[in-house]
Amino acid sequence: MMRRGWFLPIVAALGFVFLYAPIVSLVVFSFNENRLVTVWSGFSLRWYTALFSDPQILGAAWLSLQIAFVAASIATVLGTLCAIALVRFKRFRGRTALTGMVSAPLVMPDVITGLSLLLLFVAMEAAFGWPAGRGMLTIILAHSTFCMAYVTVVVRSRLSDLDLSLEEAAQDLGAGPVRVFFDITLPIIAPALVSGWLLGFTLSLDDLVIASFVSGPGSSTLPMVIFSKVRLGVSPDVNALATIIIGIVAVGVVAATLIGRRRPASSS
Amino acid sequence: MSETATSASPWRPWRFLSRRLNAIGLTGKGLVILAPTLWLVVFFLVPLVIVGQISLSLMAYGQPPYEPLLTFGADGTVQLTLHLSNFLFLLSDSLYINAYLSSLRVAFVSTVIALLIGYPMAYYIARAPEKYRHLLLMLVILPFWTSFLLRVYAWIGFLRGNGVINNFLMWTGLIDAPITMLQTDFAVYVGIVYTYLPFMILPLYTSLVKLDGTLLEASADLGAKPLRTFLSVTLPLSMPGIIAGSMLVFIPAIGEYVIPALLGGPDTLMIGRVLWDEFFSNRDWPVASAVAVAMLIVVVVPIMLMQRAQDAVVERR
Incomplete structure (x- = not known):
């Protein structure tokens, strides 16, 4: 094997410093007593106290979690159906159209997705009176649509790797297609559904642009509140919030990795 | 997460459900195809058609703030008015063309920088001892799961006048006065490279880890210097990873709004930002729609065609 001496380790180390230095500084300065985020003047938890007594941030966080939960769930159901349709049914009318429509959101700039969905909701309200106004419902519909594209990619790759003989065996033993799906296919592709759901949940929690277009007055998601705060300059309570989010994510990812390692590919 | 159905449960609601659906002429296959198709037609295709339609309209004061394309006369006539204005x-205002060009430039330069940083990192991880590979990969992916907005925000604290970098450089005595880094194009490049670096590293890693070590040894045994081996063996074999990684950085970078809005200066023109301002500041829905249509034609369609060509090449192999 070829070793390139000092060059690769140094570049890799610098790369990881580049990736983590900003995150570390966010965490460190969240415990800073000073209002000027980057001037250290002593350890303090005051920004955490400020964070948890800010009804605007707490309300936005709760709204975002609800939206992400529902949108990821809808996206998982629709994305799984879409993946099944594309992998299992090789010939049907509109297959090319469906392939195009479900992969297009992956390359669509957020500003276009947001604008087009807003215009749709305005037109729908004018024509049918539904959805009345814009808020949580319209954000959920918008997020489900773009998360669905990601779920489809994840589930589709898992489905096309799947060993067809298992399903055929079940069919030969007399199981109907629906029973085969719930008893054989679904348990096997479940890990892909979980990662698709988690991906959708994260993307929905993270989205600022689409939500800004389709939300209405009084329904600001967490990214929207953060963005309006951050635009006016750095604010230490955002650092505290970031630290909490980083903590949750780090614990979650490490736990997922450990669980994944303990059962190496048990279902494949 | 809900538990998946186990074969032990005697309750099978789907049997009842499927009988009902068959009775109204819907087979399972039809439903599986119909549900996602309908959803995408309503929430993806129709919105784009509406954008196209409104881009041909004129701004008006009222709700919605544009003129209808179809007007119905008192005598029952229908008049269709399309504006190309x-x-x-x-085309007439150089702001928009410059914004397109500068988006392409920013996206391209960021992609190249991300490739230059990401390639050695991916190579290092792919050649690391197997027991460390998962850990290193996890470290690359971890930032992706944390909030994108907060990671961009972190750079404000790093780059601003009395930020971490300036304080450090002044402490070392390398500079006397703070350097202006925030609200420049430089900050936008840093933000984009930082945000999308994991997307560059992962596909590169995937193609580099598959690389057969014996090929490199063979090349070395035949007398090739490391650089020659890299250029004629490693680089061509990792081409799929380079292309995939570059697309994953380039595509989101073009339409980026958040990074130029937070890190860029007022003169950092990017098309996503122009569309946003046209909509939220000028409240001109028709022009915002026209920007979106132009963006679709100039940016999104070529990317989709390119991806399709690439898929076709992959499938042929």
């Missing part, structure tokens, strides 16, 4: 406006 929005598109002519985009």
Whole structure:
């Protein structure tokens, strides 16, 4: 094997410093007593106290979690159906159209997705009176649509790797297609559904642009509140919030990795 | 997460459900195809058609703030009015063309920088001892799961006048006065490279880890210097990873709004930002729609065609 001496380790180390230095500084300065985020003047938890007594941030966080939960769930159901349709049914009318429509959101700039969905909701309200106004419902519909594209990619790759003989065996033993799906296919592709759901949940929690277009007055998601705060300059309570989010994510990812390692590919 | 159905449960609601659906002429296959298709037609295709339609309209004061294309006369006639003025406006005002060009430039430069940083990192991880590979990969992916907005925000604290970098450089005595880094194009490049670096590293890693070590040894045994081996063996074999990684950085970078809005200066023109301002500041829905249509034609369609060509090449192999 070829070793390139000092060059690769140094570049890799610098790369990881580049990736983590900003995150570390966010965490460190969240415990800073000073209002000027980057001037250290002593350890303090005051920004955490400020964070948890800010009804605007707490309300936005709760709204975002609800939206992400529902949108990821809808996206998982629709994305799984879409993946099944594309992998299992090789010939049907509109297959090319469906392939195009479900992969297009992956390359669509957020500003276009947001604008087009807003215009749709305005037109729908004018024509049918539904959805009345814009808020949580319209954000959920918008997020489900773009998360669905990601779920489809994840589930589709898992489905096309799947060993067809298992399903055929079940069919030969007399199981109907629906029973085969719930008893054989679904348990096997479940890990892909979980990662698709988690991906959708994260993307929905993270989205600022689409939500800004389709939300209405009084329904600001967490990214929207953060963005309006951050635009006016750095604010230490955002650092505290970031630290909490980083903590949750780090614990979650490490736990997922450990669980994944303990059962190496048990279902494949 | 809900538990998946186990074969032990005697309750099978789907049997009842499928009988009901068959009775109204819907087979399972039809439903599986119909549900996602309908959803995408309503929430993806129709919105784009509406954008196209409004881009041909004119701004009006009222709700919604644009003129209808179809007007119904008192005598039952229907009149269709299409305005191309929005598109002519985009062509006549250099702001829009410059914004397109500068988006392409920013996206391209960021992609190249991300490749230059990401390639050695991916190579290092792919050649690391197997027990460390998962850990290193996890470290690359971890930032992706934390909030994108907060990671961009972190750079404000790093780059601003009395930020971490300036304080450090002044402490070391390398500079006397703070350097202006925030609100420049430099900050936008840093933000984009930082945000999308994991997307560059992962596909590169995937193609580099598959690389057969014996090929490199063979090349070395035949007398090739490391650089020669890299250029004629490693680089061509990792081409799929380079292309995939570059697309994953380039595509989101073009339409980026958040990074130029937070890190860029007022003169950092990017098309996503222009569309946003046209909509939220000028409240001109027709021009915003025209910008979106132009963006679709100039940016999104070529990317989709390119991806399709690439998929076709992959499938042929």
